[in-house]
Amino acid sequence: MKGKWINSPYTFALGMFAMMVPSQAFSSFYSYFYVEKLGLGIGLATLARMIFLIWDAVNNPLFGYWSDRTNTRYGRRRPWVFGSIPLFMLAFVLVFSPPGGLSENGLFVWFLVTLILYEAVATVLWVNYGALLPELFRGDRIRAKASAIQQGYQVVALLIATALSPMIYAAINFSNMAIVYACVFGIFMYICMMNVQEKKETNVGEPLKLIPAFRETFRNKKFWVFNISNSFAQTVNGLVSSMIPFYAKYVLHISEAQVAILMASVFVSVIPLVFVWYWIIRTMDGVKAWRLSLIVYGISVIPLWFGYDLISGVAAGIAVGFGLAGFLVTPAIVGGRIIDEDADNTGLRREGIYTAVSGFITRSSGLISALAFFVVGLIFGYQSGDNPGSDPESTFRYLVSVVPLCLLAISVIISFTIKFKFKEPLRGDYDHEQKINHQL
Numbered sequence: 001m002k003g004k005w006i007n008s009p010y011t012f013a014l015g016m017f018a019m020m021v022p023s024q025a026f027s028s029f030y031s032y033f034y035v036e037k038l039g040l041g042i043g044l045a046t047l048a049r050m051i052f053l054i055w056d057a058v059n060n061p062l063f064g065y066w067s068d069r070t071n072t073r074y075g076r077r078r079p080w081v082f083g084s085i086p087l088f089m090l091a092f093v094l095v096f097s098p099p100g101g102l103s104e105n106g107l108f109v110w111f112l113v114t115l116i117l118y119e120a121v122a123t124v125l126w127v128n129y130g131a132l133l134p135e136l137f138r139g140d141r142i143r144a145k146a147s148a149i150q151q152g153y154q155v156v157a158l159l160i161a162t163a164l165s166p167m168i169y170a171a172i173n174f175s176n177m178a179i180v181y182a183c184v185f186g187i188f189m190y191i192c193m194m195n196v197q198e199k200k201e202t203n204v205g206e207p208l209k210l211i212p213a214f215r216e217t218f219r220n221k222k223f224w225v226f227n228i229s230n231s232f233a234q235t236v237n238g239l240v241s242s243m244i245p246f247y248a249k250y251v252l253h254i255s256e257a258q259v260a261i262l263m264a265s266v267f268v269s270v271i272p273l274v275f276v277w278y279w280i281i282r283t284m285d286g287v288k289a290w291r292l293s294l295i296v297y298g299i300s301v302i303p304l305w306f307g308y309d310l311i312s313g314v315a316a317g318i319a320v321g322f323g324l325a326g327f328l329v330t331p332a333i334v335g336g337r338i339i340d341e342d343a344d345n346t347g348l349r350r351e352g353i354y355t356a357v358s359g360f361i362t363r364s365s366g367l368i369s370a371l372a373f374f375v376v377g378l379i380f381g382y383q384s385g386d387n388p389g390s391d392p393e394s395t396f397r398y399l400v401s402v403v404p405l406c407l408l409a410i411s412v413i414i415s416f417t418i419k420f421k422f423k424e425p426l427r428g429d430y431d432h433e434q435k436i437n438h439q440l
Contacts, residue, residue: 007136009146011195013153015081015129018188020157022092022181023122025165030095033174034111038098044108052115059120063127064356068348075198077128077135084124085189089182091118096178125189126359131351132196134336140286147332148278151325152271159267163260222338223354225418226331227361232411233294233327235368236404240301240320241266242369243400247304250392251400252313261310265317266324273325280326286333287420293326294415298408300324305401334420372403 005011031049034040070076095114098107137146161181169177218224244266248259281289300323303316339354376382376399381389389395 005195006197008195009137009142009149011192012132012136012146013149013192014188015192016150017153017157018185018192019122019125019129020154021161022088022178022185024158024161025177025181026092026095026118028162029165029169029174030115033096034107037174038107039104040107040111041104044104045111048108048112048115051112052119055116056119056123059123060127060356060359062356063123064131064354067124067128067131067356068350075196077132078193078196078198080124080128081189081193084121084128085186085193088118088121088125089186091121092182092185093175093178094118097175123356127356130355130359132198133332134339135199135351136196137336138340140333140337141282143333143336144278144281144286144289144329147329148274150332151274151328154328155267155270159264162263220338220342221418222341222420223358225414226334226338226420227358229294229411229414230331230358231361232368232407232414233297235372236297236301236407237324237327239369239372239407240304240400240404243373243396246392246396247307247400248313250388250396252307252309254310254313258310262313262317265314266321269318269321270325270328273322274329276322277326277329281330281333286330286337289326290330290334291412291415293323293330294408294412297323297327298405298412301401301404301408305397337420368407372407373399376403 031045035045067077067080070079072079091114095118098110098114102110133146133150134143137143165177168180172180241263244263245259248254248262252262254262277289277293280292284292300319300321303319304313307313307316335354335358339351342348342350342354376395377389380391380395380398382392382395383389
């Protein structure tokens with residue numbers, strides 16, 4: 001019975017659930033905790049955030065490079081993940097557990113040090129876990145299935161971390177909430193990794209040194225076109241989710257209590273819709289499915305322009321959920337094929353460095369989102385809730401619909417700037433895919 005769950009997409013996706021619960025709680029509440037609850041100055045908090053982003057830019061590709069060069073009898077990725085589990089739990093708890101009585105400078109130092117520690121360990125986890133998907137699951141269909149299940153688990157984790165966290169920290173404080181989430185992470189991540197068995201790769205080349213490894217990655221045109229295209233779509237993910245509360249207030253004119261319903265219309269609908277996209281992907285080439293998902297995502301944000309109350313907003317939110325579901329599932333297919341092709345060219349499986357660089361590119365999309373907010377706000381005069389300008393409704397209609405449509409149009413155009421022609425999977429990889437599908 002145990003063998004059934006080895007390298008099963010269902011047990012592998014538990015790792016996504018495990019990491020997303022604390023990660024989403026961290027990203028949603030760490031600034032609020034330090035600035036609003038502990039009184040850290042906004043300037044110092046921003047400075048820490050900038051240093052945090054610089055550190056993130058440096059450590060992502062380095063950890064990916066080191067992961068690719070690891071070779072133990074327990075695998076390449078699993079030792080990194082197992083070693084990081086207790087460190088991540090500790091770092092996450094420390095972020096939300098500063099000692100009492102610290103001065104503002106002391107609080108800033110604690111904030112900065114724990115951020116850097118948290119980011120380092122989180123990067124090790126995300127890089128190595130992310131590298132396992134294209135390594136374990138070979139073939140478009142099984143990668144699509146694994147990605148769909150992952151995204152379903154991710155949305156459940158996102159809902160837990162965003163909806164339950166305010167109730168939990170109100171009842172038991174932030175530090176104890178962090179302990180609870182750290183334990184949830186530890187349990188599910190351990191179950192996930194105990195059911196992972198890495199393939200023994202027969203690399204035909206010597207491991208690349210640091211500079212050649214980066215050079216080989218950076219000159220891969222398919223990789224850059226794919227990730228730059230995805231970065232614009234990823235910007236839409238963050239922009240739409242962050243604008244929904246403003247959209248609800250200024251466009252739909254609904255109460256704060258009803259915002260949760262609007263959010264749920266987007267994110268809860270994603271769970272079944274990712275499996276609809278899995279069915280669509282089974283009928284076409286993976287690259288075509290990826291491009292189709294970008295086009296559908298662009299169309300799906302148009303109904304948001306026409307929202308005017310809760311019901312119309314929920315209907316538009318479900319439409320966005322369908323577009324979002326496609327974008328969440330399909331990139332894993334194309335990304336996996338790019339890594340497979342690189343392995344054919346270099347004789348090396350280098351999932352780590354590709355996953356790391358991809359992760360940094362997509363996370364940097366937050367800068368585009370911030371710039372869009374600033375520019376549109378400047379055009380319509382929106383400055384803050386205290387000074388929303390003369391036409392805040394137009395501000396957020398544009399930010400939630402027109403700007404995302406334009407960004408996704410750019411994403412689609414970029415996706416057509418290069419031909420993504422890949423070799424057919426090796427017979428061994430096809431047999432591996434068929435075997436897993438048969439198990440499922």
